[in-house]
Amino acid sequence: MNYRTFTATLLASTLLAGSAMAQDVTLTIESWRNDDLSIWQDQIIPAFEASHPGIKLNFAPSAPAEYNAVLNSKLDAGSAGDLITCRPFDASLALYDGGKLADLTDLPGMANFSDVAKSGWSTDDGSATFCVPMASVIHGFIYNKDAFAELGLQEPKTVDEFFAVLDKIKEDGTYIPMAMGTNDQWEAATMGYQNIGPNYWKGEDGRTALIKGEQKLTDADWVAPFEQLARWKGYLGEGFEAQTYPDSQNLFTLGRAAIYPAGSWEISGFNGLADFEMGAFPPPVPNEGDECYISDHVDIAIGMNKATEHPEETRTFLDWVASPEFAKLYANALPGFFPLSNEAVELDDPLAQEFVSWRDECKSTIRSTYQILSRGTPNLENETWNASAQVIKGEESPQDAAARLQQGLESWYTPGQ
Amino acid sequence: MTDRPRRRWHIAVFLAPAVLVYTAIMIIPLFDTLRLALFNKGDDGAVFVGLRNFATLFGDPNWSRQFWNALINNCWFFVIHMLVQNPIGIALAAILSNPRLRFAGLYRTAIFVPTILSFVIVGFAWKLILSPIWGIAPNMLDAVGLKSLFSPWLGKESSALTTLALISVWQFVGIPMMLIYAALLSIPDEVLEAAECDGITGWAAFWKIKLPLILPSIGIISILTFVANFNAFDLIYAAQGTLAGPDFSSDILGTFLYRTFFGFQLQLGDPYMGSAIASAMFGVILIGVCLYLFGIQTRIRRYQF
Incomplete structure (x- = not known):
């Protein structure tokens, strides 16, 4: 009898221990942000685990350039993590259509996000959302405050003022007016065309009209940014044709260039490198008093692997990601990646705060080529890189570049389908 | 039986x-x-x-323009190698095999070392050397008063591909040098001495005796260069990225294949069209090798010692 009780106790304790073990669920997060490993491990994961006992998190990033390929093969093989960090638009949409990502439209936290914020991870008609938006990046110009003070310059508000500032820096000769090269091509499009463009095509109005086919890339509003880019040539450093992206970053942070056409993701890197004070101004508007528009581009989100064994816990975590608590934590840990939730978030970094403050003054939009329009061949985004670089170098006229892009787009895209 | x-x-x-x-x-x-x-x-x-993928590749102007551009660039890449790398390799081998040359071992090693470097190192090192901002090339030209000759070569459509081809030549010139050097060493002294008795010495000996004897090696080097060039990818990728800029002027079949197969930025990978390009590359190389094997290899005269 005694023996039996003992056995029963043992068995019961094993069962209890087993169930206690089972309650401690570990969720694995797939991500391309290997730069953020320490932020997840030191700040985000402890904060979540403290408030949600029983759920453990394992952040398992892979190299950015390989992420899409690695993730796809892991998903096909059934060995992918429970949580999937989502690239914006088609890469994630393909995963959702392929049944790899779960539908999260009914997640309570989704109410915290606007339609523009959700656009990167929704079906074309907006009926289903499959990733919780985490952060966006904002475009603008970062400048060397010391250099501006030395030359007696003010932040330019209009395009004319912008070029007047550039002329003065060039005349003085101490600084390269603007640090940007065309070697890697993408800066010309991303920090050039998509940065200054929304002021001309009126942000979301122009972008959606382009998708609906009501506007064309050859319309004046879409050619105008190219016309401004063509004027940039004279203000870039000597040999800008072979200047790479890291070259430009170094030129600016070493204090050799005065203005840097930027994306907000540069902030944390620049803070560590530059020993002068930095300021930022939004892309200048064409005329005094025009409404301003900024590229507030959705960049990163997180979704649920449909094949996960722990859907409940995964949804709990995703709901937490959608909360203001996560937004505050993430935005301050990574200045330059701004939360997308409607809740206002106070940032400690002054430069990041400057960038995010433009959301109050200007209307937000996302990059024009990202939604739907880069699905076919030729790929509009890649073509825009090429065209922007060619226009800056003066090897293609703004009109020709726009005509080439429109022709390429028309060859496979019929609006309204 | x-x-x-x-x-x-x-x-x-x-x-x-x-x-x-x-x-x-x-x-x-x-x-x-x-x-x-x-x-x-x-x-x-x-x-x-x-064969519809091939019809798209050769028939659709969006695809065919890129394909022919890559193929023509690839041919130019090969021509530079044949015109620069192999003659220099032969000349170096001829100099090295001169018994009166001192420190031959040192030169041989120094010239061969780049061959064993990684493409990535070579690509980045040359990008830095030629950088208009930090590079030593502009300063070196300045020191001899030729600054006006410098331009951002890797960033200009007219010069990017040639510059890259010359970088590749710099890296691989050791291979033809070694092969020819070995061939030159295997020429028996009796042959050269016999020629000397007939009054053929110096350059004449090289042109009339040694060159015909190393022709089979030159043939092998040419075909190796051909196959390596048409499969090239790494150097362009390391120096110019997937888009093989500026304006696709350094795009070769390898980078075109990579971009198509694995995708790039917003362009999703297309394994089917990628395979079509890979097959076309296979075809190009196969035709080239066959032309060589049946057109040239069979006509080269061989000498037995």
């Missing part, structure tokens, strides 16, 4: 490991790529489309 030739099993046994490994990692993937080129994405998985 009842004596049947014995089956020689040991031949099969000894061949098996190499054949199996080679089949698994070379032959099967090759034929699978050729097979994949005949499929395309349908409503549910891959659908057999026959």
Whole structure:
């Protein structure tokens, strides 16, 4: 009898221990942000685990350039993590259509996000959302405050003022007016065309009209940014044709260039490198008093692997990601990646705060080529890189570049389908 | 006679490991790529489309423009190698095989070292050397008063591909040098001495005696250069990125294939069109090698000592 009780106790304790073990669920997060490993491990994961006992998190990033390929093969093989960090638009949409990502439209936290914020991870008609938006990046110009003070310059508000500032820096000769090269091509499009463009095509109005086919890339509003880019040539450093992206970053942070056409993701890197004070101004508007528009581009989100064994816990975590608590934590840990939730978030970094403050003054939009329009061949985004670089170098006229892009787009895209 | 030739099993046994490994990692993937080129994405998985991918590649102006651009660039890449790398390699080998040259071992090693460097190191090192901002090339030209000759070569459409080809020549000139050097050393002294008796010395000896004897080696080097150039990818990728800028002026078949197969930025990877390009590359190389084998190799005269 005694023996039996003992056995029963043992068995019961094993069962209890087993169930206690089972309650401690570990969720694995797939991500391309290997730069953020320490932020997840030191700040985000402890904060979540403290408030949600029983759920453990394992952040398992892979190299950015390989992420899409690695993730796809892991998903096909059934060995992918429970949580999937989502690239914006088609890469994630393909995963959702392929049944790899779960539908999260009914997640309570989704109410915290606007339609523009959700656009990167929704079906074309907006009926289903499959990733919780985490952060966006904002475009603008970062400048060397010391250099501006030395030359007696003010932040330019209009395009004319912008070029007047550039002329003065060039005349003085101490600084390269603007640090940007065309070697890697993408800066010309991303920090050039998509940065200054929304002021001309009126942000979301122009972008959606382009998708609906009501506007064309050859319309004046879409050619105008190219016309401004063509004027940039004279203000870039000597040999800008072979200047790479890291070259430009170094030129600016070493204090050799005065203005840097930027994306907000540069902030944390620049803070560590530059020993002068930095300021930022939004892309200048064409005329005094025009409404301003900024590229507030959705960049990163997180979704649920449909094949996960722990859907409940995964949804709990995703709901937490959608909360203001996560937004505050993430935005301050990574200045330059701004939360997308409607809740206002106070940032400690002054430069990041400057960038995010433009959301109050200007209307937000996302990059024009990202939604739907880069699905076919030729790929509009890649073509825009090429065209922007060619226009800056003066090897293609703004009109020709726009005509080439429109022709390429028309060859496979019929609006309204 | 009842004596049947014995089956020689040991031949099969000894061949098996190499054949199996080679089949698994070379032959099967090759034929699978050729097979994949005949499929395309349908409503549910891959659908057999026959030669339609090739029709797109050569018929659709968006694809054919890129393909021909890459092929022409690739030919130019090869021409530079043939015109610069191989003559320099032969000249270096001829100089090195001169018995009166001192420190021959040092030169030989120094010239061969870049060959064993990684493409990535070579690409980045040259990008830095030629950088208009931090590079030493502008300063060196300035020191001899030739600053006006400098331009951002890698960033200009007119010069990017040639510059990259010359970087590749710098890296690989050691290979033809070594092969020719070995061929030159294998020429028996008696032949040269006999020529000397007939009054053929110095340059005349090189042109009339040595060059004909090393022609088969030059042939082999040419075909190796051809295959390596048409499969090239790494250097362009390391120096100019996937878009092979500026304006695709340094795009070769390898980078075009990579961009198509694995995708790039917003462009999703297309394994079917990628395979079609890979098959076209295979075809180009096959034709080139066949032309060489049947057109040239069979006509080269060989000498037995």
